Amino acid sequence: MKKEIVKILFFSVFFLLACHVTAATLPSGGSVSGYLTAGSTDLHSFSGNSGETITLIMDETVSSYGQIVLYKPDGSYWTYGNNALHVTLPGTGTYSVVVKFSSTAQYGNYQLHYQRGGDSVENGSLASGSVHTGHLDTWDMDSYTFSAAAGETATLILDEAVSSYGQMYVYRPDGSYWTYGNNALHITLPVTGIYTVVVRYSALAQNGDYSLHYVLGGDVVENGELLSAHSYSDSLTSYDMDSYRFDGVTGETITLTLDENVSSYGQIYLYKPDGSYWTYGNNALHVTLPETGTYTLVVRFSALTQNGDYLLRFYRGGQAVEKGSLISGTNHSATLAIYDFDSYTFSGNAGETITLLMDETVSSYGQIFLYKPDGSYWTYGNNALHVTLPETGIYSVVVRYSALTQNGDYTLRYMRGGDSVDSGSLTSGATHTGSLSTYDLDSYTFSGNAGETITLIMNESVSSYGQIFLYKPDGSYWTYGNNAVHVTLPVSGSYTVAIRFSSLVQYGNYELHYVRGGDAVEKGSISSGQTRSATLDTYDMDSYTFSGIGGFTASLSMSESVSSYGQIFLYKPDGSYWTYGNNSKLVTLPVSGTYTVVVRFSSLAQQGPYSLSLGLTP
Template identity: 25%
Template sequence: MKSGILTRTAMAAILCAGLAAPAAAQSTINSTGELRSGDEELPSGEFYDLFSFDGRAGEEIDVTLTSNDFDPYLMLRSEGDFSVENDDADEGNGTHSRIITTLPEDGRYRFVITSYAAGETGAYRLQGTRSGSSAGRSTGGNSGLADSTAGTLSTSDATLDDGSYYDSYTFDGRSGQHVTILMNSTDFDTYLRVESPSGEMFSDDDGQEGSTNSRLDLDLTENGQYRITANSLAQGETGSYLLSINGARFGAGGTSGGRASGSGSSGGTSGSTTALTPGTPTRGQLAAGDARLDSGEYYDTYTLRGNPGARMAVTMQSPDFDAYLAAVGSDNYSVENDDDPSGGGTNSRLDVTIPSDGTLTIAATSYAAAETGSYTIRADLSGASARAASGERLELGRSVTGTLTSSDPRGEHSVEDIYLIEADAGQSLRLALASDEFDTLLRVEGPGGFSVENDDDPAGSTLNSLVETTLPQAGTYRVVVASYSESGLGSYRLDSSGAASSASGGFTRLTLGRTVNGSLASGDETISSGEYVDAYTFDGQRGQRVTFDMTSSEFDTYLSLLMPGGGSEANDDRAGGDGETNSRLTVTLPETGAYTLVATSYQGGETGRYTISSTVSAGGGAAPVVAGRSGGRIFALSVGVADYGGRASNLSMTDQDATKLTQTLQHTGMLAPQSATLINRQATRANFIEAIADIAGTIGPDDLFLLFYSGHGSKQPVESFMERDGTSETIELFDAAVTDYELGQMLEPIHARTLLVLDSCFSGGFDDVVNRQTGRMGVFSSDSDLTSLVAQKFAAGGYISHILQQAMEGSADANGDGAITAGELSEFMRTTFYRIALDEPLQTDAYGASGSRSQGYQHIVVNRGGDGMPYDEVLVTLASR
């Protein structure tokens, strides 16, 4: 049974009926409950209860779970990747469990109350303290600590991914300010890291050569709150330290006010809900007789509607009471605020993002119980959303010149100029931005969340930008001219061109279920690599499962589908084999809106007749298979080779990649006992084949087979009928290679969903393995002709290994529902990789079919088999957090 603090779900459910009471600066947790046979179960069979609270960065947690009826087990999870758990507080004492830790960031946290063994039941008590949070009203400043503070890294502190302990601090900085941060210790080798408000990272190990102290000299480039991580260079080091800052003040953890979720039901009923119109102030009155929270505050509710993803600022001002705002919406969206961060005081400001259904519920209330009086509430578009309605009209086919100046509005990267384009669905668009005075950045944004961005023209050797795309929906598109550098200014030239694309030279609508005949011909629109294209548009419904077949006897076909939200799926060969020139694309449509199907050729300049047929089923009626909730398990074959015994050059940490992944999967409670981990000398070809065969004999259709490999990859010559370029890609085991076509044959007996993750050179060539069957997904560290790099900065054998580890620890769970879907994993792997590559481009080697070598850049390859693994398919269910 659950008691005490409400979960987020409960909080959202009662928003219109009651918000929560203000949190004290120090609070006590003292709750009792009972594990019963009807409670929710972990995948491994233990019953559990959940207790949730809103935590603050720097808050100290000391909580103990006791029971006379069972062996307690306590876990603490955040919505991010923070996780700590304990079985026995003292070695040899099996009667209670204790967690002592420091919360790393603001956000929602959950205690998981469970037992050490499956099926245990009985009464328990959860008690302890939360201290150190500044949960009262914010004054707009810092926590009042001095410019130097003494701290201690201890075994009860939170840990980073590498196992090192850390403490977290914040300070408010302003653009142009110079700060010096020092961390000194005689007990351990210090490590400092600072994160800016926009996420830019700065770090330092040694203040000077040979020193164990750290020093960072920073010229701040933006206003806002900066976060300091005080850390050790090596894993597990502890001891005292002195942290000091010159030029700003800092405090432990966050400094903003907040309130925790209360318990019980609302003390009143919801009144009528008023629509809140952006840009229009609305007057209201909190009065006796209004609906009340269980903690005694009166409240009014408002409905705020907007385009999904739009950012808005909601403000509430009152001369009579201390205002408080909260908002909830779909996708578990929840946010609240006491004081306007720009000025403190008694007014409130809430920065919100409109969720996927376009609606938010806003609660206007007071900070203290029973306060009454008049107030004004309003919502305004902010950031890019506010600028969407303004900008100079750009006529396609014309060139414009402009200048970025310091007085222009500032966007995400730098100051910006905005141009607006009116376009039809299926419109092709080509924009070229050039400047001799700054490194250009070009972005196009449009209806349904469409966004495409380019920093450097793919032609290379230039700081200019080029965007070539097909617009998926009719409407107004924003062209953003910006600088890659935050301080870039100067003159520029923007060239534009565009035309409607279709098989007949005009705009073509596609009727699902019917067949169309077309022809690629000289004079059609082309993409940058020279292929002619025809574009078709149709209106799709979320959940429809659509199959497109493109056939031609005159050229090698290629199909792409552009989503309303800007994503895409593509397919070259229908059967996934060599010699196949027809294309098949099967997609479960992820959203309702206008889709564009692009028909083209595999190589530039090809022409000829083709036929496109389509079939459609309602789809969406059957819920996606949920691993771990419907009996599904993870059968993992995790392989890592660093020591090749002289057969090949040794690598660094690739064996650890495999071991760490297995350990992470074990924490989900879903890892099947038939799973295998093969590292170094264990990773022979014979053992690899045997492990796959063992799994094939046990795995069921609702299970997931995860094949992970980190190590060398290579290419070897084969007959052209096997590979059209005459080479086959390999993964290099300890004693022998496995080719892409051999792996495809080995996986034939696996009749289950399959996730193939390869962190090795040329691994993109294994995409044919994914295309052989539906229900397969591949994540590869590089294209088929590019080498992959070691992720030394992340203490990992490869970048994909490092990112996959984060994903499986829970970071890929974008909506916080405790499950990772194929779509969530795709987006997390891609976006995380490109954030890393944006900070430090991963320059590597490219090898041509003839063996020629040139410079290239490592790119992640994600292949869901043209929706052979649907976007909503649940791959992994995480342990309850």
């Protein structure tokens, strides 16, 4: 009985195929139309190679559904599908396709769509950076090709107007099926060659228009070239992306921020010059380029169903900046919008030290990023930077808020050792008054000779303390002190002094007292046998001079009413520091000339009256 059934099936298939030996071959990327009477079938054929993938979709007008039956090249039955088939061929040869209606009582027109991977397509080649529009009927598909090299990354986004979603199927150059995505694909290509893309709707019974967006890393882009310190405004529709390119050199650092008005966030995708995918960021990217060449950039919204405007900001280290050059001793004020940054430059020499302070009005903090003259990223600081330059050239500065969603005004303060200052020159024996706001510094200069000793004392009204920073004439950082500095100058030249509060969030008035040995003094001269009386404030000092003959004995005594003690500092006629004593000092003068005397309290936080007496004996 089984043998008889097999015979019946064999001869049925044989008869079916024999009756359609003149059936036309299916055209890849095309379709054939026909009419089926009740209970009839149509036969078609196609040639294919083992491993290739084919897609068949049958559109019909009956209330049942269409059936697609496949037979192998040897005539044996292989598989079937209702209205659609997506299969990989098991062998090489000519396959037979039989189409019919599932209800033998029905009749009507049909259209059979056919696509073979690696073969001809219906809609031509995709162009990188372009949008390709089309229309899908019910039970329809469109097909495209694109050329690419192994390792390159392609992005495909399919926007459609149906209630289901769009599907994209990708076939390798050898025609085999590779991968698919619903509305979006971001893929790195495994081999070099011509790829096939098939687009259709997940609900094949639906019809409507679509837009297919395509970008290949390292290829043509839609929106052109990015220039450093520029902003680019545009709009994204649903299931959309824009693409840009920029040139860069190995080691350079670039900054990108993407401001958008959607409820999701913006995404930035970067591709290397060879077209391979490199990295991405949500609304912001700060990266160092791994190689020289032209990079590709793709922007889109994380929720592809959203649409809206965006603003893309770009900066490349070592290139043009937005705000120009920083001037030492000057404040630079501006406003940052959300997802914004500003860029500046300054010139400097290796070994010089610079200070940058950023005062802002937001609840997060300001960030300062520094780039070397070769465009590479160097370092950053939150609201403040105090660094020594590693090389000579033009440096770049980028400022932004740590919370990029915030916006507000800022002031950037800049000082470079050995360069211009904002508060002028210090006069020995004088008191210089000023006021510091939050995240502020004042800068001064003074001239001195190697071996001379200077004293700086800073009185302030804040709950933290004052800081005094000293820079050598070559602009290099030398030393600092909290409220007071007493140092001997290592070289001759013009020194720079920067003062600020240790807690930069504080603000208030200050007094800066300065004395240089061998220079002008505050209180004038004191003679032998004379007693001078005065009052010291907190963090104060007074200075005097006296003339003496080498070999004479000098007796100095200081009386005060504070709980600490009085200190007497002596400087030689050449301005060098010599010695000191607590409340009194008895010394033999080493040389003839004019000596400098500085008096202060050992606890600088104290204040009160004092008396200073001098006696000189042979």
